[in-house]
Amino acid sequence: MDTMTFVLFGGTGDLAKRKIYPALYNLFLEEKMPSTFSIIGLGRNESTDKDFQESVENSIRTFSRRLSDNGSKIEQFLTTIRYSKLDARNKEDYQRLLQLVKDREEELNIPENRLFYLSVAPEFFDVIALNIKESGLGTTNGWKRLIIEKPFGQDLKSARLLNQNLNNAFKEDEIYRIDHYLGKPMVRNLEALKFENPVFQALWSNRSIANVQITASETVGVEQRAGYYDQAGAIRDMFQNHMLQLLMMTAMHAPKQKDANEIRAEKRKVLEALRPLNKDEVGKNLVRGQYEAGLVNNKNVPGYRDEPGVRKDSQTDTFIAARLWIDNQDWAGVPFYIRTGKKMPEKSTRIVVEFKRNHNDIYLNKDPNLLVIEINPNESVSLILNSKNPVNGELEPINADYASSQLDVPDGYELLIYDAIRGDSRFFAHWNEVELSWKWVQPILEAFDEEQIPLHGYTAGSNGPDAANRLLEEDGFSWWLDKSSIKEKQLALQA
Ligand SMILES: NC(=O)C1=CN([C@@H]2O[C@H](COP(=O)(O)OP(=O)(O)OC[C@H]3O[C@@H](n4cnc5c(N)ncnc54)[C@H](OP(=O)(O)O)[C@@H]3O)[C@@H](O)[C@H]2O)C=CC1
């Protein structure tokens, strides 16, 4: 693996502390960092290297999934870290940074391989990219890469503009757009489940699948992020990026090869086949909601509009449910239902694949077969099958189960940063995917802006507005609601 310099813009921020330093440290512990590397953290305030290293140590001790047996590994890791003061718009700060990067490269005798990570507010993405170019930081004798956090634009137009601006400083294959859902081990496992098991390969299409339900429900609300979230809503915050990525990963065909170009081309085909929603069809296929006061985890919680920083008359969606159709040979006629919301009864990201019932069979299936892929916070794969109870001879669901809860699973950021260091862009969003996602979502944003779509209230702690159930009922289906409703089948078996 190439030796390199990791430059972290936003090195004093929340994401850096909670995710990025712990990820780098865990990679270091597992000897997945290059033999020699240099990390430079950036923030606007003055700090000495020593104070900064102490704050990094704090975040590692607080958030890392692993610590070493004694302090020596942390000590060793901290020696690789330096701090530089930088304001995104101040050109002189980039000159100081350039000098520091060069000094460290010389001191460590490493080539000019530079990985820039933009963990700052999106308003700084393009100005930083431009300043990297103009300062000379981006002129290297080695490689340069840019990792960029979400959100990538607020709509199609702004995303295109941002992309153009980034392209002035970095080529597409140098840009690593983070969608942290693509770092989740179970999302990465989808390709193995689908393509390495002939049994699923054979079933993975409209011949056997009745519908697919993709849910990301959260118990948290807007927290301290009202300034951002009240402008974004669930449609931009979760749907346009994470949920559409899950859809692509679920529906894509096997790539010819396991390389980034082939995989991304297959993902793109899914979005290209996604039936466009005209503005006047949005209301028939999409439900938006906003949480009202209720009970979550046995605690009374305020409604969205009473959260600190939220406008009292906010029309922002905290819940979206939608029906999507992929008009290609394999998926024609199979609805994909996507649902995401805040202040719901449980934290769960999962994909439920409902298989078709066999109506001609002499055995009347009690329940459809389900493949339940739990992504977060627990990771498991369950296949719910029909079986005969050995005692009473009744048909009942049984569960073939795999759970990785005993394993020390790496955090998504660890996997993503490891990929970027190695130049593997398979699990980063290509511009084509981002552009096509925004294109699909754009009529929805417009319908929302024109207030064409009702905003349903839902009680915090519920599964969202009733209208989200009707969306499936129209097609003769219902949500496999929550873990407990799927569990009921399992409990019935154990009873
Ligand atoms: N936090 C999270 O869980 C997640 C965050 N993200 C994304 O990650 C990015 C960072 O988020 P987060 O860490 O939460 O944000 P924070 O507000 O916690 O941190 C922002 C960082 O940006 C720096 N900064 C602020 N203004 C400037 C400026 N003018 N010039 C240079 N640096 C500046 C701050 O440095 P200082 O104040 O020291 O000057 C700080 O290090 C955002 O794009 C966000 O959308 C994505 C997913 C989850």
Ligand SMILES: O=C1O[C@H](COP(=O)(O)O)[C@@H](O)[C@H](O)[C@H]1O
């Ligand atoms: O990107 C985001 O994701 C989180 C949910 O992530 P998860 O890994 O916990 O499923 C969400 O809470 C946040 O609003 C959004 O910005």
